[in-house]
Amino acid sequence: MSILVIIEHDRGDVAPAMFEALTVARELEGDVEAVVIGEGAETAATQLGAYGAETVHHVTSDELGDYSPEAWGQAAVEAIKELDPEVVMTAGTDRGNELMAQIGARMDLPFVANCVELNDDASEMIRSQWGGALHEETTLDAEIKLVSVAPHAVEATTEEAAGDIEELEVEIDAGLNRTVIKDRVVMNEGITLSTAPVVISGGRAVGSAEGFAPLEELAGELGGKVGCSRAVTNNGWRPHSDQVGQTGTRIAPTIYIASGISGATQHWVGAMGSKNILAINTDPEANMVTKAGWAVIADLHVMIPAITEEVRKRKA
């Protein structure tokens, strides 16, 4: 059996989730080969042997450049037709899922997104629903099985393989570049919610936009970032970029301090990657409290300033 892994990369930078997908691909029964497409593909190609790709197919065409879901999707389809794999896999990132959906649409094949576990030939799998709060066992009956691997489902490991690079020239319609990236705006904002070592969130109980000032102060003392729940963004108290959860950001700080947040499943799936969680809540039965490693049962309006004061005292 042959397993083709379509590599998500940005001008040569391979997405970290791709190494996880390659790790999962190696666990299936078959030979792992990779496909790289577009601008920077040469650079991406050289990194894949270390993760078990025997052959790396470098797909070329005059029409391929920066990322375009349609042009890259069609290029992947041409490669699949040429290489005839049984399983086609990628990472369940924005681009990975988009590209696989393009392939599925163009070849009229089913596509199973965000798998956390697969059997030997990808005919049975467990996939994630509700942002990971629920699992679905699924069977897939198709001549070519299209799947993506949920980010963080496994830890990426290396396994040295040949990684021979082979060119594969394809023909694609220039019109498909109507969806190519036209421009980029580079932002360098230092630590972000998803990379911060400390995240201090407030929920509905904070009560207002101004109510976040004490959280900002504590975050400032600890070099952390302020986050929030959807109840807060819905009220317009904080921008959506601060929202933790299924439709917000997934965080993984050393410690997450969740104050006045009940811990609904959609919030929890964004927070569960945190290494430690401290809940501050007046309700000892709140989901956030029972799921956290640490809790203080108190009013956040009293507790947050008290913590800030104590931090300052010890720093002095």
Next chain:
Amino acid sequence: MRILALVKRVPAPGARINITADEQHVDDKHLGHAVSPHEECATEAAVQLVEKHGGDVTVLTLGPPEAEEQLRYAASTGVNKIVLVPTDGTPYDPQRTAAALADAIGQMEAADGEFDLIIFGNESADSGGFQVGVRVAYALGRPMVNAIKGLEIEGAPEGHIIARREIDAGVEVYELPLPACVGVKEGINLPRYPTMKGRLASKKAELNSIETDSDAGSQKMVRLVSPPETVNETVILGTGPEAAGAVVDLLEELGVM
């Protein structure tokens, strides 16, 4: 401008997602329902674009008869036309859903003309297939980009859209010729709440229904399961400001001071 937004009715679970005894559904007996947050933003984006450029907004859903509730809610927030593609309780995998939606959109366009822009959510909140929009766009022969957090139209109606997608290091800008499709993410806007007038109008809005033919897809769900939960003995550090010392001890221990 004629703009179409596609939404899906989903249960709104709280602290836990319970599964029915036959393991086929989320147990929604005691739950409210909503549309996926990304799709609320799809509807809002459509309404805002029409407020700016003129035209009308249609909202379409494929789902059970109860989805009328979500369509009427949309009608109360400035949507002109609401359409239901009724399902009969048999499973709809993403391929089948997309085929049925493309068929329904084809019928609507044959009757009333082409949509200039079709807006999807990035992914549905429950099943999260990450593909229905892409499949529908392909069936209609239109350009499609997903994960969009900024959307403008230039030179409507023949012009193009500028669509922005956030990535770790910044923003990617796409320019798609109309007619086009996009999938949007929550955060692109802040959906409005219904006004009293909107609520009254929505009660009178005509609910259109479109029948479609579609074959069962080849991705079959066997059952739903709850993922293994990490059980935690929560350590209670205190019940008031005197707990601040214990909290800061913890912060020191974790090395984040």
